[in-house]
Amino acid sequence: MSANKYEAVIGLEVHVELKTNSKIFCACSTEFGAAPNTQVCPVCLGLPGTLPVVNKRVVDFAIKAGLALNCKIAEFSKFDRKNYYYPDLPKGYQISQYDLPICEHGYLDIEVDGETKRIGITRIHMEEDAGKLMHEGDAIAEAESSLVDYNRTGVPLLEIVSEPDLRSPEEAVAYLEKLKAILQYTEVSDCKMQEGSLRCDANVSVRPVGAAEFGTKTELKNMNSFKALQKALEYEIERQIDILEDGGEVVQETRSWNENKGITVSLRSKEEAHDYRYFPDPDLVPLVIDREWVERIRETLPELPDERKRRLIEEYGLPEYDATVITSSKDLADYFDRCLQYFGDAKKVSNWIMAELLRLLNARDLEAADCPVSPEQLAELLQLIDKGTISGKIAKQVFEEMFDTGKTAAAIVKEKGLEQISDAGELERIVEQVIANNPDPVADYRNGKKQAIGFLVGQVMKATRGKANPQLVNELLRKKLS
Amino acid sequence: MTVYSLTAHELHEKLKSKEISARELARAVLDRIEQLEPKVKAYLTVTAEQAMEKAAEVDRRIARGEELRPLEGIPMALKDNLCTEGIKTTCGSQILHNFVPPYSATVVEKLDREGAILLGKLNMDEFAMGSSNENSSFYPTRNPWDLERAPGGSSGGAAAAVAADEAVFTLGSDTGGSIRQPAAFCGVVGLKPTYGRVSRYGLVAFASSLDQIGPITKDVKDCALVLQAIAGHDDKDSTSADVPVPDYTEVLGKDIKGMRIGIPKEYFAEGLDSGVKEKIEAAIKQLQELGAVCEETSLPHTEYALPAYYLVAPAEASSNLARYDGVRYGFRDTEAQDVISMFRSTRSKGFGPEVKRRIMIGTYALSSGYYDAYYLKALKVRTLIRRDFDRAFAKYDAIVTPTSPNVAFRIGEKIGDPLSMYLSDLYTIPVNMAGLPAISLSCGFSEGMPVGLQIIGKPFDESTVLQIAYQYEQSTLHHQARPALEVR
Numbered sequence: 001m002s003a004n005k006y007e008a009v010i011g012l013e014v015h016v017e018l019k020t021n022s023k024i025f026c027a028c029s030t031e032f033g034a035a036p037n038t039q040v041c042p043v044c045l046g047l048p049g050t051l052p053v054v055n056k057r058v059v060d061f062a063i064k065a066g067l068a069l070n071c072k073i074a075e076f077s078k079f080d081r082k083n084y085y086y087p088d089l090p091k092g093y094q095i096s097q098y099d100l101p102i103c104e105h106g107y108l109d110i111e112v113d114g115e116t117k118r119i120g121i122t123r124i125h126m127e128e129d130a131g132k133l134m135h136e137g138d139a140i141a142e143a144e145s146s147l148v149d150y151n152r153t154g155v156p157l158l159e160i161v162s163e164p165d166l167r168s169p170e171e172a173v174a175y176l177e178k179l180k181a182i183l184q185y186t187e188v189s190d191c192k193m194q195e196g197s198l199r200c201d202a203n204v205s206v207r208p209v210g211a212a213e214f215g216t217k218t219e220l221k222n223m224n225s226f227k228a229l230q231k232a233l234e235y236e237i238e239r240q241i242d243i244l245e246d247g248g249e250v251v252q253e254t255r256s257w258n259e260n261k262g263i264t265v266s267l268r269s270k271e272e273a274h275d276y277r278y279f280p281d282p283d284l285v286p287l288v289i290d291r292e293w294v295e296r297i298r299e300t301l302p303e304l305p306d307e308r309k310r311r312l313i314e315e316y317g318l319p320e321y322d323a324t325v326i327t328s329s330k331d332l333a334d335y336f337d338r339c340l341q342y343f344g345d346a347k348k349v350s351n352w353i354m355a356e357l358l359r360l361l362n363a364r365d366l367e368a369a370d371c372p373v374s375p376e377q378l379a380e381l382l383q384l385i386d387k388g389t390i391s392g393k394i395a396k397q398v399f400e401e402m403f404d405t406g407k408t409a410a411a412i413v414k415e416k417g418l419e420q421i422s423d424a425g426e427l428e429r430i431v432e433q434v435i436a437n438n439p440d441p442v443a444d445y446r447n448g449k450k451q452a453i454g455f456l457v458g459q460v461m462k463a464t465r466g467k468a469n470p471q472l473v474n475e476l477l478r479k480k481l482s
Numbered sequence: 483m484t485v486y487s488l489t490a491h492e493l494h495e496k497l498k499s500k501e502i503s504a505r506e507l508a509r510a511v512l513d514r515i516e517q518l519e520p521k522v523k524a525y526l527t528v529t530a531e532q533a534m535e536k537a538a539e540v541d542r543r544i545a546r547g548e549e550l551r552p553l554e555g556i557p558m559a560l561k562d563n564l565c566t567e568g569i570k571t572t573c574g575s576q577i578l579h580n581f582v583p584p585y586s587a588t589v590v591e592k593l594d595r596e597g598a599i600l601l602g603k604l605n606m607d608e609f610a611m612g613s614s615n616e617n618s619s620f621y622p623t624r625n626p627w628d629l630e631r632a633p634g635g636s637s638g639g640a641a642a643a644v645a646a647d648e649a650v651f652t653l654g655s656d657t658g659g660s661i662r663q664p665a666a667f668c669g670v671v672g673l674k675p676t677y678g679r680v681s682r683y684g685l686v687a688f689a690s691s692l693d694q695i696g697p698i699t700k701d702v703k704d705c706a707l708v709l710q711a712i713a714g715h716d717d718k719d720s721t722s723a724d725v726p727v728p729d730y731t732e733v734l735g736k737d738i739k740g741m742r743i744g745i746p747k748e749y750f751a752e753g754l755d756s757g758v759k760e761k762i763e764a765a766i767k768q769l770q771e772l773g774a775v776c777e778e779t780s781l782p783h784t785e786y787a788l789p790a791y792y793l794v795a796p797a798e799a800s801s802n803l804a805r806y807d808g809v810r811y812g813f814r815d816t817e818a819q820d821v822i823s824m825f826r827s828t829r830s831k832g833f834g835p836e837v838k839r840r841i842m843i844g845t846y847a848l849s850s851g852y853y854d855a856y857y858l859k860a861l862k863v864r865t866l867i868r869r870d871f872d873r874a875f876a877k878y879d880a881i882v883t884p885t886s887p888n889v890a891f892r893i894g895e896k897i898g899d900p901l902s903m904y905l906s907d908l909y910t911i912p913v914n915m916a917g918l919p920a921i922s923l924s925c926g927f928s929e930g931m932p933v934g935l936q937i938i939g940k941p942f943d944e945s946t947v948l949q950i951a952y953q954y955e956q957s958t959l960h961h962q963a964r965p966a967l968e969v970r
Contacts (some may be wrong), residue, residue, distance in 0.1 A: 042583075046805050
C-alpha cells in the first residue's frame with residue numbers, strides 16, 4: 001500500500017563502446033577477445049613521454065549518436081583528465097570530458113502502457129575505457145595476485161547521461177532499450193551487454209507523490225542485463241521507501257547490485273567518494289567542430305527506429321505492437337525488410353518473426369544478426385505454407401529444424417516426407433476409417449454437437465502424422481457426416 | 483684548439499674535408515668524457531659502443547662520397563627525460579632507475595636521421611623539477627667553471643656537458659627555465675623554442691602545457707642548426723603547431739640596425755644581483771651599438787608569474803606523475819601486500835622530496851573546493867602575462883632581460899630553501915607561461931662565473947631571437963671562453 005504514496009525518480013548513465021576499428025587516442029585495434037596485452041602500444045599503455053592524438057572517427061561517431069538523440073553538438077568542447085589510481089588505468093587518469101561535453105540537451109521518446117513519454121538526455125561525452133583486472137583464485141579478497149589486460153585500455157566510449165525523467169523500472173528499461181536500438185541503428189555501437197559494450201549505472205531516489213523536491217539519491221552499479229536493471233531498481237526503490245516509512249533517511253552513497261542475492265549493497269559513502277580533480281588535458285587541443293562537419297555527419301544518419309516504425313505501420317499496415325517489436329532492433333527490422341522482398345504478405349512475415357523467430361532466438365540466446373535462418377529461407381518456408389505444400393503446424397516443426405541444422409525448408413520437407421496430403425482420394429479413405437472407428441463422436445455430431453468434429457479432425461491428423469490438409473479434412477468430414 | 487672544443491659547424495667542415503673521421507671525433511669526445519666525468523658528473527649513461535658503431539656508419543657514408551648533412555657525425559647527448567629506444571631513460575629518478583623505453587622521442591628519431599651521434603644520457607633534477615641538479619636522485623652534476631657550484635637545472639647535465647666539451651651539443655627541456663638557466667650558469671647557448679615548435683612526443687612530461695625541448699650549444703650558429711633539425715609539426719603531438727619552419731641560418735649575419743628591443747623594468751628590480759645587472763646593462767649598450775633601439779618597457783604582471791607557475795606546473799605534474807605506480811615499469815616496492823599499499827610505498831620510496839612537494843602542491847591546487855581559487859586563478863594570471871607580452875610585442879621585435887637574477891650558486895647553498903631556489907627562475911618562468919621562444923647566451927662574467935643574457939621573441943619567431951643573439955655573440959668574445967678544467 002505504502003508504495004502508492006511514493007514515486008521513484010530515476011536517471012541513467014549509460015556507457016557504450018564505439019565500434020571504431022582503432023582506439024580513441026592511438027592506432028591499436030579495438031577487436032574484442034584477443035589474447036591479453038596483444039592490442040597495446042606505448043600510447044595506450046601510458047608509457048612515459050607518450051601523447052594522445054584524437055581519433056577523428058570517434059568524434060564522427062559521437063556527433064552521429066548526438067544527432068540521433070536530438071542533441072546540440074558543441075562547436076567547442078575539450079578533453080579533461082579524471083584523476084584516480086587503479087592498476088587497470090595506466091596513466092593514473094582517464095581522459096574524459098568534464099564541463100564542455102561534445103553533445104548536450106537531447107531526448108528520446110519511449111512508449112510505456114501505450115503512452116509516449118519524452119526522456120531528456122543531459123549530455124553525451126567521449127572518454128577512454130580502462131583495462132581489465134583478472135584475479136588469481138576465486139575472489140578478489142583471497143587473490144594472491146592479479147593480472148592486468150590492457151587490450152581494452154583506450155577503447156572509445158560514449159557516456160550518455162539522462163535527465164532524472166524516468167519514474168519506474170519499466171520506464172528505465174524502455175529507455176535503455178530505445179537507446180540501444182538507436183545506437184545500433186546508427187551503427188556507432190554493438191551495444192552487447194554481455195560483452196560489456198553497453199553498461200548502465202542508475203541514480204535512484206524516491207519522494208512522496210506530488211512533492212516538488214527530489215529525495216536523496218543512491219547510485220546503482222553492476223547491472224549487467226536489462227533484467228538486472230529492472231530488478232535492481234525495483235529492489236532499491238522498495239528499500240528506500242521502507243527506510244522512509246520507518247521514519248529513516250536515505251543515505252547518499254554508491255551501491256552495487258548483487259545478482260545472486262538479489263539485493264543492492266553499499267559500495268562507498270558520499271564521504272568516501274573520489275575527488276577526481278578534473279582539469280583540462282594539456283596534451284590535447286580543444287575540439288572545434290564546425291557546422292559543415294555536423295552536416296556531413298547528419299547526411300549519414302540512417303532511418304531511426306521511430307521513423308521506421310511509422311513506415312511499417314503506414315506502408316504495410318502492421319499493428320503498432322508488431323511494428324514496435326520489429327523495429328526495436330535494427331537487425332530484426334532489416335530481417336523483416338529482406339523477408340518482404342521474397343514474400344509479400346507483411347502480416348504473415350511479422351507473425352512468424354514475432355512468434356517463432358523471436359522464440360527460438362531467445363531460447364538459443366542469439367541476436368537477430370546471428371539468426372541461422374536467412375530471410376530468404378524464411379520466405380521460402382512461408383511460400384510452402386501459402387502453396388499448401390505444408391501445413392502451418394508442420395511449418396513450425398520445419399522452421400525449428402531449419403534453425404538448428406541450417407537446411408532449407410524444401411530439403412527438410414522432402415527428406416522427411418512432410419508434404420501435406422491434399423489428395424482427396426487418399427484422405428477420403430482415411431476419413432471413412434476414422435468415422436468407422438469413432439461411432440460415439442460421430443453420433444454426437446449427428447445429434448447436433450457440432451464441436452465433436454474437432455475430435456474427428458484430430459484423429460485424421462493423427463493418422464496422417466499431421467500432414468493432412470486440415471481444410472480439406474474438414475470439408476470431407478462434413479460431407480460424409482451430413 | 484682540440485677537436486672536442488669545436489662547434490658543430492666547424493666540425494662539419496673538418497669531417498667534410500676528411501681532416502678528421504667521425505670515429506676519431508667520437509673517440510676524442512668519449513675520451514674527454516672518461517677523463518672529466520669523475521669531476522663533472524654530467525652523464526647518467528654513456529653509450530660508447532653504439533656511438534662508435536654509428537660513427538663508423540657515418541665514415542662509410544663519407545667514404546662513399548655521400549653528401550654530409552650539417553649534424554652528421556656530430557657527437558651529442560640527451561637529457562635523460564628524452565626517451566631513447568633500448569637505452570635507459572631515468573628522468574633522474576629512482577622510480578625510473580631501470581626504465582628502458584621501447585620507443586624513441588620524435589626529436590631523437592630526427593637527430594638520428596640527421597646522422598648525429600648519441601654519446602649518452604645526461605643528468606638532471608628528478609623529473610626536471612629543480613634549478614641546480616641537486617634533485618637528481620643519483621648524484622649532483624657540477625659546474626665546469628667551478629666544481630663547487632651548481633650547473634643550474636634542471637638540464638644541468640646538458641649544460642655542463644657542453645661547457646666541459648663532453649658533447650658538441652645537447653638537448654634539454656625547459657618548463658620554467660630548465661634550458662636557459664643552466665645555459666646561463668654554464669656560459670653556453672640555450673634556446674627554449676616557442677611552445678608547439680618542437681614535438682614533445684617522447685619527452686617525459688613534467689608540466690605538459692609548459693614543457694619544450696630545445697638545444698644547448700657552444701654558439702648561436704650551432705643553436706640554429708640543431709633547432710632546424712628538431713623543429714616542425716608532428717602528428718604524434720596534438721600540441722605541436724603546424725607552422726612552417728624557416729631556414730634558421732638565413733638570418734645569421736643580418737644586421738640588427740633599427741630593430742626595436744624592449745627592456746622590461748620589472749626584470750631589473752629588487753633581487754637582481756648587481757654583478758649580473760652590470761653585465762646585462764653592458765650587453766644592452768652593445769646591442770645599441772649594433773644599431774638596435776633599446777627602450778625601457780613594462781610587463782606589469784611579471785611578479786605574479788612565479789606564484790601562478792607554481793600552481794599550474796605542479797597541478798599538471800601531479801597528474802602526469804600519477805602513472806608511476808609500480809604496476810607496469812620502473813621501481814616497485816615488492817614488500818607491499820596489497821595494491822593500495824604498493825602504490826603508496828612505491829611512490830614514497832621512488833620519488834625524492836622536491837617531486838613529492840610538487841605533487842602535493844598540485845594535488846591540492848586541483849582539489850575540489852580549491853580549484854577555482856588556485857588552479858583557475860593561475861590560468862587567468864597566465865592569460866594576463868601573455869597579454870603583457872602581446873602588448874610589448876606590438877611595439878618591439880624582441881625583449882631583452884637577464885636569464886637569472888644571479889650567477890651559479892654553490893652546491894648546498896639553496897637546497898634547504900625551496901623558495902630561494904624557485905627565485906632563480908624568476909626571469910625565465912614568464913616566458914614559459916606565455917609560450918614564447920627565448921635564448922640565453924653568455925654576456926660576460928661576474929664572480930668568475932658566466933652571466934646569461936636572455937632574448938625573448940614573438941611566438942614562432944625564433945629567427946629574430948637567433949639573429950640578435952648571433953650579432954651580439956659575434957661582436958663579443960664571451961662564447962670563446964672555456965672553463966679551465968685540469969685533465970690529468
